[in-house]
Amino acid sequence: MRIALLGGTGDIGEGLALRWALHTQHDIVIGSRDPDAAHDAADGYTETVADHGRERKLTGFENAMAADRADVIVLCVPPYHVADTIDSVADKLDDSDVLVTPAAGIKRDDGGFQSHAPSAGSVTALVADAAPDDVPVVGAFHNLAAGRLADLDAELGIDTLVVADDDSAKRRVIALAEDIDGLRALDAGGIGVAAEIESLTPLLLNVAQNNEGLRDLGVRFR
């Protein structure tokens, strides 16, 4: 499987790239608006993975080229860049691809972090609206602390929740998630319930902020 991480120079992209590169045989392609930044990030991740004993060659391209080469495309961009990122790669996508969104809308005020969903109801629904009609959309990887994911010495032992309306695309992403050591993927239903998953992201930030010794939090359902 070839996986493109669009906006893969950012922190969640880094974490997913490193984990997939270290634990799987999947080809990992880093995308960015800036091809040089993508190239540099890919080289850096290649080095980090080599430091952990595995020779893998990650590659970097401008987002559209990265998407063109991949079977699964993960939108590692903030919610306000989701729509324009999809626009910039739309003609490279078709019904054999899967578009994955890990983003959650968050606002912060004096009370803490709060969910700030787009008018579509959730970022996942926004992605589904913006994606070409024949391209299946999956929400996943929302609730993984990027710092912990990128620290290859950190054990995970946590869950990710996966939502999609297309069962085959959902199963593909669940399998990719479970390829990462210590990550369990749970089916949370369809895109209509994505808001509840995206709400967990600000909650994790609030819990980490208010309790000593809890940083880079994840969650396990039990």
Add this chain to the structure above:
Amino acid sequence: MRIALLGGTGDIGEGLALRWALHTQHDIVIGSRDPDAAHDAADGYTETVADHGRERKLTGFENAMAADRADVIVLCVPPYHVADTIDSVADKLDDSDVLVTPAAGIKRDDGGFQSHAPSAGSVTALVADAAPDDVPVVGAFHNLAAGRLADLDAELGIDTLVVADDDSAKRRVIALAEDIDGLRALDAGGIGVAAEIESLTPLLLNVAQNNEGLRDLGVRFR
């Protein structure tokens, strides 16, 4: 400490009553609109706890009498009964009491369970609006599966998230939660972020519904 569970004949009330009666010295008072129902439930819980080797006497009263006798009052009623239940006990509450709300607004459609917050933003905020001004309000115990809580042979090993604007009331409820074996209480911030906690309840239902072998789910932050 004396704890009143208003609407304590229902499933979450049963679970909290049994756990506190079995694991602590706190006096547990069951409240109901119907005093006979409260009395019967208290007798039943007393018997269940005795079956687990502990002689405790739980008592049952009409909600206002139960509230009058207690230091901590837990509103174990559905969201649409929160306001009228508070009205019915308001003159028994004062600033030495703590009012606790475990309720979450949930709706269900074809897509699954979804958060359905009242116009106040969360059930916790609704309770804070409805409570007398001097009575501190704490949100807690939202994400505990009632069936698992009431099964005294079931291990918990899960977390509950606690929100309040009054720190002293919050600490009191965190301590009460941690008196229950296997339950860890985490400070999730103020009432302004309660919606994110209440959203976790429908999420747990969706995850349980979509994954084999996961029933009566709770959550652990890690």
